[in-house]
Amino acid sequence: MNFTRWSARLPGTQRRAAARDDRSSVPAARAEYARPEPGSGPADGDTPRASAEISQETAGQPSGPALLEDLSAREILGRLPALVALVYGPDHRIAYVNDAYAAAFGPRPTGATAAEAMPELAELSLLPLMDQVLRSGTPRTVKSRKVRSGNSYTVTCTPVAPAAGLPANGRSKDRNGRNKGSEGGVLLYAADVTDHAEAAERLRTSERRHRETAVTLQRSLLPQELEQPDDLRIAATYQPGGTDAAVGGDWYDVITLGAGRTALVIGDVMGRGVRAAAVMGQLRTAVRAYARLDLPPHEVLQLLDGLAAEIDASQIATCAYAVHDPNEGRLVYASAGHLPILVRDEDGAVHRAEDPTGPPLGTGGWIHTSGTIALPPGSTAVLYTDGLVERRSEDIDEGVAALERALSGAKGSPQVVCDRLIRSLGVTAEHDDDVAVLVVQHPARTGTNAELFHNASLDLLGGIEAAPRARAFATGVLTSWRFPVELCDLGVLAASELVANSLQHGTPPMRLGLRRTDRRLIIEVTDGDDHLPRRRRAEPADESGRGISIVATIASSWGSRRTPGGGKAVWCEFALPQ
Secondary structure, X not given: OOHHHHHOOOOOXXXXXXXXXXXXXXXXXXXXXXXXXXXXXXXXXXXXXHHHHHHHHHOOOOOHHHXXXXXXXXXXXXXXXXXXXXXXXXXXXXXXXXXXXXXXXOOOOOOOEHHHHOHHHHHOOOHHHHHHHHHHOOOEEXXXXXXXXXXXXXXXXXXXXXXXXXXXXXXXXXXXXXXXXXXXXXXXXXXXXXXXXXXXXXXHHHHHHHHHHHHHHHHHHOOOOOOOOOOOEEEEEEEOOOOOOOOOEEEEEEEEEEOOEEEEEEEEEEOOHHHHHHHHHHHHHHHHHXXXXXXXXXXXXXXHHHHHHHHOOOOEEEEEEEEEEOOOOEEEEEEEOOOOOEEEOOOOOEEEOOOOEEOOEOOOOOOOOOEEEEOOOOEEEEEEOHHHOOEOOEOHHHHHHHHHHHHHOOOOOHHHHHHHHHHHOOOOOOOOOOEEEEEEEEOOOOOOOHHHOEEEEEEEOOOOOHHHHHHHHHHHHHHHOOOOHHHHHHHHHHHHHHHHHHHHHOOOOEXXXXXXXXXXXXXXEEEOOOOOOOOOOOOOOOOOOOHHHHHXXXXXXXXXXXXXXXXXXXXXXXXXXX
């Protein structure tokens, strides 16, 4: 290889040559403009002294191009702070290593193969790459490769075309006496990037710890164990985004409201990291508190909207809140900017819950409303966050449509349906967003299983005969359900007290309802007055005011709520012996 001709193409060579060429032309310029003052110079025909001296000083020295030819590649490469090595032939025999390379890895014998004399290339996994560069004639670069010493290098392998030979100050021969420049080779240029690599590793470690903290916080704020209502089967899945994606604020929850009713919640805080997870935790806690008030879904979101603005005005969150009542066979829901709930019928048809949908939480100034969607026995409802259906390359409606198609063929337990939807939508461990999915099944019961679920109700017309009729009805129903005598007596007492409270403080229409599941007995009385009862301490001389206290004492739990048509429902529950 001709180092001289090749060196002319090195970066910076032209600038050095140009600088030398300028210096070689300066004396001529000085001679051109160094003219004596009139009357003070030599006689005409004499050569000016300055011009003669400059001509003598520059005589025999090369011009700019000649200086460039005289500047060897070895001199240029030897002064570079980067590591440079030149190998030739298919065996990658060593032709040259500069001083920086020798200082980093030690001197290398000329003519030896790189595989034998340059173990650092194997540590950097460069030998196969050098073969490829030699064959293809295309330069390749590998970034931040580490050697055993702990240093990291970014290495560029550049193909070098064969040349007729080397100049006298750069020619050397291999062990067989051949000129090394007679074969093609590879020039290795390695820059030490240890400081950058260590800084990047520290940054990655910090980001990894930050992400692990956010994931731990996120998971700790999610339900550790889902509540399982008597009438529903529920499963949920949360999957954080891949290592390149910060954890978001997706959450879900299942809240038992009493009297067989269940609240289902899914939400997403628009943000990443610990802050989003913390806001999510506050919203989830607030939802559970508001749910205990047993308010309609749109009123829960109305309260949550104001709270979200107080928590952090810069954080926007979406949320869907739905309530299932086994006596109605439907979901009553409200949505604050969240994706629609999907319901799959027993025959495989998928329905999408449409309006009403309001803006996200924290925006304020919006009156939320509630809607309904049927959830009959045998159907499955899916609540999810946008990470499941949103893709950068397609519209989100296409993702929802893909989820509908996947849901139409998804059968099995709720957990199986969760897993199938995750796989069908292509969500992997390296997904770019976190995903939360809540699957709710209302199973169709037949045979022996259906015998454990019963309903009975009685309309109360008022008057003095209402209380005796209610006691007789409760006694007959509870006896037919084959409850133990003790439970029958407690159930009749509770029904009597609730009916008496409704007769005294409520208005028609009034109804007594009894419901049994495989785990509990539920007694509920409804009337047309919307004033909710409260438990109070009756004085010894009071003739009334003890009914609710008696019910609260003998029952496992009790509560009250306003009904949509204007009125109230007061209920209590008894746990069945298992």
